[in-house]
Amino acid sequence: MPAVPALSRRAWTLVICATTVVALLVAAAFAPLPFAIAYPGSTVNVLGSDKGKPVISISGADTRKSSGQLRMTTIVATGPGTTVRLDDLVDSWFDGDRAVMPHDAVYPVGDTTEEIERHNAKEMKKSQDTAVRAALRYLHRSDEDIDVTLRLADVGGPSAGLLFTLGIIEKLDGDGRGGDLTGGRTIAGTGTIEADGTVGAVGGVPLKTQAAKRDGATVFLVPKEECSDAEAELPEGLQLIPVTELKDAVSSLRALSSGQKVPSC
Helix, strand or coil, X not given: CCCCCHHHHHHHHHHHHHHHHHHHHHXXXXXXXXXXXXXXXXXXXXXXEXXXXXXXXXXXXXXXXXXXXXXXXXXXXXXXXXXXXXXXXXXXXXXXXCEEEEHHHHCCCCCXXXXXXXXXXXXXXXXXXXXXXXXXXHHCCCCXXXXXXXXXXXXXXXXXXXXXXXHXXXXXXXXXXXXXXXXXXXXXXXXXXXXXXXXXXXXXXXHHHHHHHHCCCCEEEEEHHHXXXXXXXXXXXXXXXXXXXHHHHHHHXXXXXXXXXXXXX
16 A cells, blocks of 8 residues: 555644544533633612611610711622533623633532522621621720621622721711711722721622622722722722721721822722
8 A cells, every 4th residue: 555645644633633623622612611600799888778677787886877878899690500611701701791700719618509608698797797896996995885786688708898897987986087987978899807907808809890880889999909800890980999907998088088199009
């Protein structure tokens, strides 16, 4: 049998490689991928009510009303059992109202909706308790005299910690000078909180800024380490204020209400 010409061998090699690539692409298009697709979620004014009940209730001390709002922000993601395929990812990458996130970043614990909801509820309760301690510690108030109850329906996780803390401070002390900490503005934001006032990073910041702008916010408090994420898809007219500690957030809001210069990303 005559030898196959070298050019023919090369051609066959290209055909085999191309066929393999096409097969892999077809398989990838239909295979489930380890990602979730997230969207801007709801926002809630922690100085107001949710589902007909006050988000923050305080007894044992005089409280004050604010003319502004402090809105915690959320994202909504595809469920833990939702199959996400390549075409879903491609669509989301070109849609500014959606984001592709690693499945484990959205659902780090649990494989079922029930397990994840229990975990998120536990994290929310922990965040609320820590927010109370951080606020009272900042104000040098005793939890033996003041009782603070936080309620928020259908929201889990720790990312509302900073806004809960600021809400408690606003209700008890305002800006500390007789005025509102909000300065009458609609302030939104995100960030975890530690009892010592440390503000921690969260996920989905670009989507949360969109939710904030949609619901009337003009200012967004963001953990400083996530400034670049927030700037990536920043809605027009929304001012970012970076924070690393509770005292940063309070001093920045005071400066903002007084017309002074505030930090920026």
